[in-house]
Amino acid sequence: MLSIPISQQMAIGIDIGGTNTVFGIVDHRGEINYRGAITTNKHEKIEDYIEELYQAILPSLNQFGSDKLVRGIGIGAPNGNYYSGEIEYAPNLRWPGKIPLVKLIQERFNLPSALTNDANAAAVGEMTYGAAKGMKDFIMITLGTGVGSGIVVNGEMVYGHDGFAGELGHTIIIPGGRKHWSTGFEGSLEAYASATGVRLTAIELLEKDKNKPSLLRHYDLDEIDSRLVYDCAIQGDEIAIETYRFTGDVLGKALANFVMFSSPEAIILFGGLCNAGNFIFQPAKRSMEANLLPIYRNKVQIMPSELKESDAAVLGASALVWELK
Amino acid sequence: MLSIPISQQMAIGIDIGGTNTVFGIVDHRGEINYRGAITTNKHEKIEDYIEELYQAILPSLNQFGSDKLVRGIGIGAPNGNYYSGEIEYAPNLRWPGKIPLVKLIQERFNLPSALTNDANAAAVGEMTYGAAKGMKDFIMITLGTGVGSGIVVNGEMVYGHDGFAGELGHTIIIPGGRKHWSTGFEGSLEAYASATGVRLTAIELLEKDKNKPSLLRHYDLDEIDSRLVYDCAIQGDEIAIETYRFTGDVLGKALANFVMFSSPEAIILFGGLCNAGNFIFQPAKRSMEANLLPIYRNKVQIMPSELKESDAAVLGASALVWELK
Helix, strand or coil, X not given: CCCCCHHHEEEEEEEECCCEEEEEEEECCCCEEEEEEXXXXXXXXXXXXXXXXXXXXXXXXXXXXCCCEEEEEEEECCCECCCCCCEECCCCCCCCCEECHHHHHHHHHCCCEEEECHHXXXXXHHHHHCCCCCCCCEEEEEECCCEEEEEEECCEECCCCCCCCCCHHHCECCCCCCECCCCCXXXXXXXXXXXXXXXXXXXXXXXXXXXXXXXXXXXXXXXXXXXXXXXXXXXXXXXXHHHHHHHHHHHHHHHHHHHHHXXXXXXXXXXXXXXXXXXXXHHHHHHHHHCCCHXXXXXXXXXXXXXXXXXXXXXXXXXXXXXXX | CCCCCHHHEEEEEEEECCCEEEEEEEECCCXXXXXXXXXXXXXXXXXXXHHHHHHHHHHHHHCCCCCCEEEEEEEECCCECCCCCCEECCCCCCCCCEECHHHHHHHHHCCCEEEECHHHHHHHHHHHHCCCCCCCCEEEEEECCCEEEEEEECCXXXXXXXXXXXXXXXXXXXXXXXECCCCCCECEHHHCCCHHHXXXXXXXXXXXXXXXXXXXXXXXXXXXXXXXXXXXXXXXXXXXXXXXXXXXXXXXHHHHHHHHHHCCCEEEEECHHHHHCHHHHHHHHHHHHHCCCHHHCCCCEEEECCCCHHHHHHHXXXXXXXXXX
């Protein structure tokens, strides 16, 4: 293996989502040479799912000559545990309990494999190919349907003693605050800084000041989502702008706490909410700085991910391969 | 150096406090062979302070024969920066600005040296000689006059990109809560879970329910401190017990957030407030568990330090030496 230069080596990245499993063959610079997808929850037996995945990836493997080396497989999956190689009780997958995914994949593909959750994979991807290249200390926050996170300290992913570190979306930022629809926690970051959180904030603001005009009032409450709020914000709608300002403010408070934990060089934001750009970045930055001790101020960059959103999951998963020992 | 077995090697530990500088010569198991102290702020020039320190330590060095090796010097100091080797703007030391302490110490002693802040030193000490021996992921919280912290991830201290990681006492737990007497922050952990915090909570509770009898009412407000509150708590005083229950509750909320960051095996508590034992440990544990995602529950130990309080600072400082590369 060592005789083949890194430029000729490839990594398979597999991202297992609740609906689709997407994969790609990626070189060391983050170019995706081959892409594909299968449906995740078609098969009752996990072995049948793995077999379909194998058959889908095989043609792309056969295209490489002996001058190339496929070095391994990286997998991002909900509740993926890096240490055990198992998916543990993922609520949106049909296979119950603990799934020994790395074991099954290694047996079928005969390639070294590694697994982690989606947000950790995103952080490894950012460190390998993206905005965090060369950084030894940074935090990645994914602001999508939920809020995920991946933390890098001393150049290494923080997995914790059990593989579950980095659930920053569930840290409590406003005790007694908004109740989370799924965990039941009151005031967790995810209750505010997720797509659902933005939607709920917009609805609260519309109801709080019923006489204030807003473009959002032209829509049914069901139609209000983070994208629509953004569309209204760029048209200057005050309630829409205030929605993102409030979201950024809560996010910034959370970021300040995170900075005082690991003092990262940068915080990299990823996911749908980042499309709101400075509507969320500016208040987040302002609120973070206001809540930091002076020794941390004006040191930590808040920056958007440099990975294309559609590729990031596969890239992140593939990046695990280069870390394989 | 490598020819002398570790059992014959010694480390100098120096703890620089606002009033006294204490030091000790420590073996690899944490036995202190020699102790001493000088006054910290006697000399206007830092060089004179270092010279006095050198002259104070020299006799103990001379007692060792050539079969022993003094491997280096570890220093714990307020605002000590591991990376730069400087004490940066320490409010309670008389030397202004940045003090290049490691450089000065190395020049005078001709021994490799390392510096960090007191709380980080405590964590390294606990990992080397105490309750965290063999642990790769833990968090040390010092509950004293202030609240300090040292974080270990993957078996390494978390210093962050600039050396200032781990100021968990200043994370905001109750936004808009009690104003911190020094930082001005509202609702930081230190405003509650420090000796001053306990004192303020007791006074608040006494004033809130003026008709409730309490042993604490036999004292002037000036006399109320965390020790007195403990003394009253063991006598069954309700307000005193409630003071520690509330303190533990806030601490537990903070600990839950920290656990969801780095998923440590244990949280080790150190410092004066730990003397309150289960008056603070039990509510802290209960509140931590209640604020954790299910995947973290009943996994994280909260345990007291195993280092004697009077030795811990010197032991922690000396432990830095064994980590020297």
